[in-house]
Structure formats: structure tokens, C-alpha cells
Amino acid sequence: MRFFFVIGSIIFTVLLSYSAFAIAFKRESIAMPLLKLNIAVLLALIFYTIPIIFPDEKYSKIVFSLYLAVLDWILYLTFEYACVFTEQSASLRKNRLFKMVLFDLAIIDGFSILTNSFTAHVFKLQAVYEGSTFSYWAIHYEFFFYIHAFLCYIMALSTILELVRKLLRSPKIYRKNYQILLIAFITTLILNALFVTFGRITKINYSVFLYSILTILAFYFSFYIVPAEAEITTFSQITENQESGLLCFDADGKLIHANKKATLRIRDDKRILEQIELFRSLNYDRITREIEFNVVPTGRFSAEKRLFLEIFRNIRDSKNRLIGSYIKFDDITDERKRLEEETYNSTHDSLTGLLNRKTFFKRMCDIIRNDSTTPRMLLCTNIKNFKLVNDLLGEHFGDELLKRQAEQLAAIKMNDVIVGRISGDKFAILMNKRDFDEKEAVKDTQALQDFIKGINFKLHVYLGVYEIADPYENVSQMYDKALLAIKSIQGDYDQSISFYDSGMMDSLADRKNITNDFVSALEERQFCMYLQPQVRSSDQKLMGAEALVRWNHPERGLIFPNSFVGILEDMGLLHRLDKYIWEEAAKQVAEWQKRGIDLYIAVNISAKDFYYLDLYKSFTELVEKYKISPKNLKLEITETVLMHDIDLHKTVIDNLQEYGFHIEMDDFGSGYSSLNMLKDIRFDVIKIDMEFLRETENTTRSKKILTSIIQMAKTLGITIVTEGVENDSQVDFLTEIGCDIFQGYYFSKPVSVFDFESKYLKDSPA
Ligand code: C2E
Ligand code: MG
Ligand code: MG
Secondary structure (H helix, E strand, O other): OHHHHHHHHHHHHHHHHHHHHHHHOOOOOOHHHHHHHHHHHHHHHHHHHHHHHOOOHHHHHHHHHHHHHHHHHHHHHHHHHHHHHHHHHHHHHHOHHHHHHHHHHHHHHHHHHHOHHHHOOOEEEEEEEEOOEEEEEEEEEOHHHHHHHHHHHHHHHHHHHHHHHHHHHOOHHHHHHHHHHHHHHHHHHHHHHHHHHOHHHHOOOOHHHHHHHHHHHHHHHHHHHHHHHHHHHHHHHHHHOOOOEEEEEEOOOOEEEEOHHHHHHHHHOOOHHHHHHHHHHHOOOEEEEEEEEEEOOOOOOOOEEEEEEEEEEEEEOOOOOEEEEEEEEEEOHHHHHHHHHHHHHHHEOOOOOOEOHHHHHHHHHHHHHHOOOOOEEEEEEEEOOHHHHHHHHOHHHHHHHHHHHHHHHHOOOOOOOEEEEEEOOEEEEEEEHHHOOHHHHHHHHHHHHHHHOOOOOOOOEEEEEEEOOOOOOOHHHHHHHHHHHHHOOOOOOOOOEEEOOOHHHHHHHHHHHHHHHHHHHHHOOOEEEEEEEEEEOOOOOEEEEEEEEEEEEOOOEEEOHHHOHHHHHHOOOHHHHHHHHHHHHHHHHHHHHHOOOOOEEEEEEOOOHHHHOOHHHHHHHHHHHHOOOHHHEEEEEEHHHHHOOHHHHHHHHHHHHHHOOOEEEEEEOOOOOHHHHHHHOOOOEEEEEOHHHHOOOOHHHHHHHHHHHHHHHHHOOOEEEEEOOOOHHHHHHHHHHOOOEEEOOOOOOOEEHHHHHHHHOOOOOO
């Protein structure tokens, strides 16, 4: 028996020494009380074992006293430990006074026990022999032992109460820890009491082993089991309500934890667990994938396809052994949608849904450079006078028109075709050259007219085409070239499509120079009015002149209107030049009037003047300012001006005529609806361009038409002027068919006012 006890003692001594050593390195607050308890138990074990190995009476008495004294401390320290273990510092503070009392009592009791060797007031030892060999020390307890025992039980009870209190208050998951300690402690106490009571039977009191076990248990609970459980519990609590779904697996792939989201996932996505097997078999420590599956949202019945970002990870220990794995997945449907929306918004035009400028150029760049051998065309469209559409029909209508055009363009379904809205009414299309059909392209673009059926407005869409020569050229430069092709036909109603050629670049530079120089040129009076005489057919008497502008450019010399009038009109600047020339003309008429010369000057009005200026106001103010007769300031309007908004223009023209102005229809016959115009507007004069005759293949036929037009005009009381008259035969023919007035090089080229006066008015006083 003794032998086994000694072996047991040695084992527990080793274990306790180990735990004391381990605790010494811990930093937690529980470490100190536990270390003290551990040492006390170790001492108790040693003190109790010594008399068993060396049964000398004198020493045994002393050592047994030490053992009993240490028992006080074991119980006191157990209480201290329980306080820290259950509630850490808070509990200690609460029990401070009680603890002090216990501490003092333990000291007094310990002292009382230590003096037992001299007084024998606590216990007496009596050696029991089996035969002649020593068997064990029988202990006879004296009165003071019961005081000691009482104190011990008070301390033990305090510990029990502390643990019970904590047990009742703790969440269920933590109770288990306290329960085990409590049961272990109570068992120890009961066994201890039994050993004390029935010492004679057991001969040896094993309760010191129980204290050892209790201490080692406390050690494990304090540092390993409780924290680990707390960690797991807290972890589960945190993951439970996480936005992410989490599935944890042990090393064998068995599911050990699934939070709420993951549980739903297992319900909705039956393949998930198979997936884990697959991931594990792939032997990658990290796998990320996007996966879509149907989810039934809470409170609804119908499933909804949602997108998830899923990360599978293996967890390994420091020796790289697999200890588990987990899958974390997040619903990224909304985020992806938002991202896609953002990307869409930043890459597409909000009105039409087509690619925006930046993205169109980027995609175009990718397409033409990825396959640089395929010949391609870049097309761009522009609606003529789109600003006018907006002004006249409203911006909403303009928007609808653009949407309609975008729809038409987006409907082009060919390989590698991309369509974008570059700006305002300008769209761009990139297509393979082999898919490009000029006729179809024009037909498609003009189909927009259908949209405004029933509205008296002619839509004209220009198409500029650039055949991509070098795929590595800057893409926006390619676009500029397609646009340049459009510029070359802008203002022309007969042409809808134009192909870029390198000469256009030069004229672009020209355009820029002209617009840049215009304002200062006007201020510096570089523009001057030339006059081209108009003579009566019957007697070739000078009747008046047409005012034709010339630009006396300081560097480029005399520039003719064809080089700048169109450009200024595009740039919205021509009305300023026109006003200037009209005033020059009015001034001139006034001056002649003063000199008694009755000559008129015909001035040109361009299409946009009708929109930029109040023509009625401009001309009436002018004649009033210079006190001239409106008859002497004739107004030339080309037929094309009247192709749009005829009703609007008609009112202005009627008013001007009412005031006394003569309205001339310039370039009669150059457009398609000259006769129609005659029906709508009471022109005073029609001006036929000789080009009308020259350009026609069948001259005789043209002459016949012209003859009948003139006859018809005559019946309407309209005066006929023919311009571009260059030779005798023309003069004869025109006279024969009834033309009233001639204008042309035959008589004179347009000349400066000075030359005009010196040639025709030299007899009139200046
Ligand atoms: P337009 O109003 O039809 O003017 C007649 C053009 O025919 C003038 O050209 C004139 O020089 C030219 N011409 C006259 N007789 C003959 C001839 O016998 N043979 C040939 N081949 N040509 C002849 P110009 O001066 O170069 O003006 C061209 C156009 O520029 C004008 O055509 C007119 O539309 C416009 N323009 C000229 N000045 C002004 C202006 O002050 N304001 C506006 N808005 N346009 C103007
Ligand atoms: Mg004219
Ligand atoms: Mg003309």
C-alpha cells in the first residue's frame, strides 16, 4: 500500500512540478493564484509522503503538522483561485474583506497546527504495526483539529458557493466548465472527509492525490479548455450573424460548423458539400470562384438567382499538416450589379444607351489593332442643322430624334460592328469594309426622315466615311477625318455621303484660319463690298448692282466669297458679315441718292440670317437710318433658304415686301422646288443663273423650259434677272425670251466701289 502511495506521489510530484513550471510562464491573471495553489498542493503532497517513507515519530509529527497547515492554504488558495477563475478581478474586489478574514484565520490556524509538536492539541500520531513492521500512522484528532476542519470547511464552502453562484449566472455554454470543477472539488472534499473519518480502514489518506488531480484539472481548465471553448463559442456567435456564409470542416472533411447563411446555403445549393470534396481533392490551399445559385429570400417563396464570391481555404499547422478547411462565401449580386451599372454608365451614353465617346474609341482601338489586317471603315453621321431642330421643335423632340437614330444604328448587325454617340448629334460606326455598302448606308441614315413624317421639316443626315489606312493612327484623329468628310458637303442638300481624302485636311486648316481671323478682320474693315452692275436688256442701261463681298486679307490678298462664306455660315458668323455688307450697301445707296443717282444695290441674305437676325427690324432700321427707299436695297434670297420653315420665312418676306422691299429669288432653278417657291412667295424678281443652262446636257430642251418659266413669271409680274452672262449669244437669247436685266462678266466683273463709280458714274458729281 505504502509502495503504491509513494509511486503515486512521485507521479503527482512530477505532474505538479510540470504544471507549476508551465504556469510560471503564463501571463494571464489566473496564473498567480493557480501557481500558489499548485505549489501548496505540491508541498502538501511532499509533506504527507515524507512520514510514509520515513516513519520517524518526531519528524513525522512536524511534517504532518506542516501538511495540515498547508491544507489550510490549499483551501484558502482554492477559494482565491475560484474567485479569479469565475469573475476575475471583480469577484476578488467584492470578496476582499471576507478573503482577509479567511487569510487571517488560515494564518492563526496554521500557527496553531505548527505548535502541535509541543502541545499535541490538534492531533497525536500513533504508529500501527503489522506484526513487527510499521504499517501506518494512526491519527488521533484533538479538539483543535475540529476547529481546523471547521475553518477548512468554511473555506471549501466559500469556494463551492462562488462556483455555484457563477454556475447559475453563466450562459449555458460556459456552465459545463464550472460544473466539472465544482463536481471535482466537492468529490475531493467528500473523499477527504471519508479519509479523515475512516482513516483506519484506508490507513493512508489519499485526498492529497485528489487535491493534486484538482489542481491539474484547474490548470487545464484555466488555460486550455475554458479559453478554447470561449474562443469557439465567441467565434460561433460572431460568425452566426455574419453577412458571409461560413462552413468549417475538420481534416477529414467532416462539417463541423456552419453559420446561419451557410445552413441556408446547404439547403438551397445541394452541390455545396460535393464541391468541398472536389476542392479538397484538387489539393490547392486556396480556391476562389464566383458561383451562381438560386436563393429563396426570407419571407418569400420564389427563388432568386444570386451571385456569390466563394473562397475555399485549407488550414494547416506549423508543420504544414492539414487540420481543417473552410469555405467563406459572400453574396456579391448587388455589388456586382452596382459595379456593372457604374461601368455601364461610365461607358455608355445616358440618352441613347450607345457607347460613349471614350469607350467607342477604346473598343475601336482594340478591334482594329487586334486584327490589323482586316480593312475597316469608320463612319460618322451628323444631322444637318440639328441645333435648329432643337430650337424649333423643342429639345425633347431633339432627344427623341437622337434616340431614334441610335436605335436605327444599333440595329446594324454585322461582325465587329460598334456604334457610339460621340457628341450631340454625331454618331460613329466602325465596320468591316466588306460589309460597307454605300447605297445602303445612305438609305439607312436618311430613314430618320420617317420619324418626323407629318412635320414640315426636311431632315438631312450627312455621312462621313474614313477608310482606315493605318490601324495605329490615333483613333480620335480617324474620327476627325470622317467628320472632315462631312464638313466638305455640309450645307449641300444633294449630297449625303462623303469619303475622306487627304485634301480635306488642308481645307480644315483653312477653315481654322478663317474663323480665327474673322472677328479682327471685320473690325479692321478688311471686308469690302464689290459691286457687279446689272443692266437693262432693252437698252443696256445701268439699273443697279449686286453687292458681293471680298476679303482684303493682309497676307493672303483678295479672297473670294466661295472660300469663306460657307465656313462662316457653318460657324454661325456669316450674319455679322452680312449685316456689315448690308450697311455698306445702304450707305452707298444713300450717298448716290444725295448725288441724285438712282441706283439700287441687291444684297445677299444667307439661310441662317433668318434665325440669327430679325431681318425685318434690321432692314427697316437700315433704310430709316440712311433715309433711302427700300426699293433701292434689293434682297436676294436663295431658294435653299426657303426649303425649311417656309411659313416662318414667308411671314418675314411678306412683311418686308409690305414695307417696300423687293425680294429676289437668287439662283433660280438650282434647287428642286423653284416652281413651288413661286407659288408660295410673291417674289418681285427671279434671278436665273446661266449655270442653269450650261450644266444641262440637252441645251435646247433647257432653253425651252427656261423660256416657258420666264413667260410664266412674266404673267405673274415678276422681273427676270439673268446672272453669269458672258457673251453676245447669251445676251441675244435672253433678250429674245424676255429677260429684263443682265448681270455678268460680259458687262463687268464685280469691282470695287471706286472702280464701279469711275466706270459708270464718272459723269455724276461726287
Ligand atoms: P451669287 O449671289 O449667286 O453671286 C453671283 C456670283 O456669280 C458672284 O460670285 C459673281 O462674281 C459670279 N458671276 C457674276 N457674273 C458671272 C459670269 O459672267 N460668269 C461667272 N462664271 N460668274 C459670274 P462671287 O462674288 O464669287 O460670289 C459667290 C457667292 O457668294 C454669291 O453667289 C453669294 O451666294 C455669295 N456671296 C457673295 N457675297 C456675299 C455676301 O455679302 N453675303 C452672302 N450671304 N453671300 C455672299
Ligand atoms: Mg446673289
Ligand atoms: Mg446667284
